Amino acid sequence: MLTRKLFRQSLAPVVDLLYPPRCPVCGEAVGEHGGLCQSCWSGLVFPVAGEGEDTAQVSTATLYNDTSRKLVLAFKHGGRIALAGLLSRLMLARLPALEGDWLVVPVPLHRRRLWTRGYNQSALLAREIARAREHKLLVDALHRQRATPSLGGLGRAERARVLNGAIRANPRHLARLRGANILLVDDVMTSGATTASCCDALGQAGAAQVHIACFAQVMDEAL
Structure with a gap:
């Protein structure tokens, strides 16, 4: 692991x-790959205690605004899978220490959407988090049995109905x-x-308990 890290560091000037x-x-322009400029970093909104998260069960890295939306769109629909490192680091900063053994499970995509997109963005985040926290990753623990339409524009009750089963x-x-x-x-939590x-x-x-990281x-209302 150390040799691989030193190798990457030695190649960094050439890559840059x-x-x-x-x-x-x-x-x-920024100082290194995987970072944000000062202006965009300032554009992120980080939740305070009790805002944007249920501190007992949910850990949220940022609130959804224009800056975080652009990051999500680039990562989710723009093929910028390298952003998994940056996004997961922000998530890890908000994730409390979890005692005992944990399985890291991503929110699943339906196979049709997975084939179209080529990757599950939540699985990429889950892999980074599992590696950083030394937890076990179970990438196919959940299956999305049927394709569901886009949930954009739907209310909470309608989203729940579409996802039922x-x-x-x-x-x-x-x-x-x-x-x-x-x-x-998960990458983004809208209605939950x-x-x-x-x-x-x-x-x-x-399952004994579930903690959500998004x-x-x-x-x-928080924004």
Whole structure:
């Protein structure tokens, strides 16, 4: 691990020369890859205690605003998978110490959307978090059994109706999920309907407890 890190460090000047580091939000020059410029960093809104999160069950890195939205869109729809490092570091900064053994589980994509996009952004974040915290990653613990339409513009009740029964625990992993502590990872939490559906599926599988970690949470009243 140390040798690999030293190797990357030795190549950094060459990489920076060929591909000068830019802010992923605005494109301004920055000191190193994977960082934000001062202006965009200042544009992020970090929740205070009791704002944008349920401190007992949810850890939120940022509140959803124009800056965090641009980061999410670049990561989720723009193919900027390298942003997983930056976003996960911000999430880890808000994630409390979790005692005992935990399984890190991403919110699933339906296979059709996975094929179209080429990756599950929540799985990339989950991998980084599992590695940093030395927890086990179970990337296919949950299945999205049917494709659901975009939830944008739908109210809380309508989102819950659309997602009802759409997410189930993977039958192959029921033994591992039973009695397990689960860290559920998502990129954006809007109404909470998707994570609630995941929590229901994990609860039915016998999980002991679920803690949710997301990068951005929509909280209009907080903004």
